[in-house]
Amino acid sequence: MHAGLLALTQAALLDQLDRDDAAHALRSLVNQVARQLGTPCGLLALGPDGRQRWTAGTLPDAAVRPGTPLLDRHEAFVEDGFCWMPLWRLGQPLGAWLMPVQPGLELGPRAKQLQPVLSAAASLLLRDATGSELRRGGSHGELIRAALRGAGTFVWEWDIATDRLGDLDQGFAQLGYPLPEGGSTQSDWDRLIHPEDREANHGAYLRHAHGQAAVYEHSYRARAADGQWRWIQERGRIIEWNAEGQPQRMVGIQTDVTDRRAAEAAAEAAMSRLVKIAAHVPGLLFQFQWRADGHGSFPYVSERCEALLGVPAAALVADAAAMLRRIDFADRGVMLDSIRDSARRMAPWQLKFRVHRRDKALRWIRGSATPQLGPEGSVVWHGYFEDATEALTIEQAQQDRAGAEAANRAKTEFLSRMSHELRTPLNAVLGFAQLMEVDTSQPLAEDQRRRVGLIRESGEHLLAMINDLLDLTSIEAGRVTLQPEPVLLDPLIEDCLAMVRAGAQRDDVSLLHDPATGLGLHADRKRLRQVLLNLLSNAIKYNRRGGQVRVQAAAREAGWLLLEVRDTGVGLTETEIAQLFQPFNRLSQARSTIEGSGIGLAVTHALVALMGGRIEVQSTPGRGSSFSVLLPDA
Known part of the structure; x- marks a missing residue:
């Protein structure tokens, strides 16, 4: 059954190519699939606005109306006794294929069985939706041919049995000849091909005809009307075979590449200039080719080769293995593996390796190159070697x-x-x-x-x-995750003051709070409380008996909120402030009887930074300190 559906799909696509009428091909397809499956089938075509354009198939028109809009439906679904399979292409809903629901039949297998049909139907619906625009400017094939002609390329079709070559007039016009009178065979065209190129051109065709090449592709010279030889590049494929398995029809394209060949010649001249310039470059410029048979060679290396690698340039061009023999034995396998990997992935090549020069010096070499596909399946790298010994140190x-x-x-x-x-x-x-x-x-x-x-x-x-x-x-270690939420500052401050009030009373320190009603921000409540508690505990711990700790919150500059803790304690020097947030550093208090670890302020500083804020410290020895936490208000 799968083969039958595939055949119907192919027939519908060929019908579209022949008639250039997607709607006709769709109506034929839905009817033939219904006969093949022995069950009614329907097709609904939608417009860009999601409304019905037309219907087809063996179902009543009344059934081909979904109760649920199809604009947002991608997967198959069941509605009103029918299985609906939406058809999409290029992110656009084009319609749906529908069939009666059969007991015990799952939607997944049914949709998978119909996948070739559904894919072809979506493509034809897209063609039908845009066909009117194309037809106003000509047929689809005509538009393609016009576009190719604008790029200097034309399409040809060759009836191999009769040697009839279609669209040959364009080929003659490309070479400056008047339209041919009666001469429209491949043999007529072959007479224009350079005698030295005819055999190779025919050989390229035979390789394709015998299955040795997926396509026919060849470049040759053809004489133009002005007597000059123009370079022509052809590419084609056999699309029909007769009952005996012989080629019947072939299509292809032809392009004048004379200008491109001239550009390649100019590139060769540029390479000559490059050779002269490369003699003054500190490193080594090279071109390395890796053939499909695994053989490597250096078509070009600059004159700095011997100074860098200890191998004369001519010797390396003659034998690429001369370089491999200079590479440290431990690095040779890595070198070969890296080349193969770059060729496989067509990715830039980079490697550092050691070289033993003739003067017995062991030097580190850094190489980098960019691969590109070369002739006959080879890969060619253009790159640079440099002495990286000092840099690697x-x-x-x-x-x-x-x-x-x-x-x-x-x-x-x-x-x-x-x-x-x-x-x-x-x-x-x-x-x-x-x-x-x-x-x-x-x-x-x-x-x-x-x-x-x-x-x-x-x-x-x-x-x-x-x-x-x-x-x-x-x-x-980066394992702390913040959980931001709206936080009102006054309730948070009162909560923290309540937690440290017993310690403050024990040390005879007054706690003061300047309210800022309604002031809040978006922050991690738990971590913000931890910051404030640390600052309050330190302000009490390092205060004096009868001292004060004042807390206030205020809007600071644009986009920032201020949370300030001021005390009347021992204060800090400029040197101590500079070292204040170092872990385990208790500064001058390390020799005091006040308990502490020197970790709390380091944690506070890190948490504030994690919340996108900063801490500012102002202090006067003997008069107290002020710790200001600035946090973004969003």
Whole structure:
């Protein structure tokens, strides 16, 4: 059944080519498919606005009206007892093929079975929708021929059995001859071909006719009316065979490529000039050819060959393997593999390899080249070799630095993993310490309670350090994901102040808040709270008894919001401000009795940067500090 549908599809396409009437071909196709399948079939043609243009097939017209518009339907669907298969081409809905739904028949297999028919129907519908425009300017074939003539090319058709050559008048006109009188055979045309090119031209045809080449393609010289020899390039294909398997009809195109040949000659002259210029280039210019049989050669190398590779230019042109023998043995296989890969993918070739010169020096060579298809399936590279020994020394230093950075990342990953591992036993220690403090069945003596309290406080301090370290390593490793949401700043500030108020009261520090009603932004609420809590905790911790911490939010410059924490504490010097956000650096407080790890501000700085903001610090030693967090308001 598949073969029968394919034959009907091919017949419809040939009918279109013969009649140039897509609608007729479609009506014939839908009726013949219905007979082939033994079931009614219908076809609906749509206009650009999605409305019905015409219908065809063996179904009643009333059935060929979908209840659901087809403009957005791509897959087959069932409606009112019919299977609808939308037809699209070039992103445009053109219509639909429909058939009655049969019990137990799935849409997928039915659509797959009809795929050749559906594809042909969509193409013919597109042709039918645009056919009126084409017909106003001539037939489709005429338009193609006119376009080709404008590009200096014409279409020919050869009846091989009778040697009749169609459209030969265009070929004569291309060479400047008047229209032929009666002479319109291939033999007539062959008389214009240069005697030295006739045999090769016929050989190209025979290779195609015998199946050795997919198409006939050849370039030859033909005498023009002015006596000059013009270069003609032909390309064609046999499209019909008789019952005995002999070629019957052939079509092709013919182009005058004389100007292109002249351009190639000019390119050869340019190559001659290039040779003279290349003698003064520090590196080596080359052309390398890789034939289909795997044989490589250097058609051209510049005179710097011996100085760079230790091989005379003439020796390398005569024997490409002379270069391979100079390449370090460990790099030879890599060299050959890279050439094959570039030829296979037609991708630019680049490689660094070592060469042993005649003076025993081992030098690094960097090569780069661009491939292009050459004659008879070969690949040709045009490229450049240069001595990269010094440059690679610098590159090695950069790689060493990258290795150090990788080691730092490994350290970060190690710290992150260790932080996770430490938290589990530490939480157990804290949990047991808290249970011992509140155990009423076996109450602790006062000294014991004080010691257990020290254990708990030290554990909580250590846990806070581990949490900060975990946050810092997560940020450095890029594992922190923000979840932005609308955040009102005043409620957030009040929430954070409530969380640090007990510590502030213990240290006799006043907390002040200047409200900014309705001011908000789009940010990660959890991370923004963490930033504010860190700043508030530091402002309290490094303040003086009877001091103050003031928090305020305000609109700053265009597009930015300000969140400021000011304290009346010990303050910072300019040198300390410059080192403030370095992890584990507690500055002058490292020798104080105030607990801290030097991680909190580093985490705060990293989180603000992650949210697209920045921190500004102003401080006066002995008078206090001001930390301003600037965040985008969108």
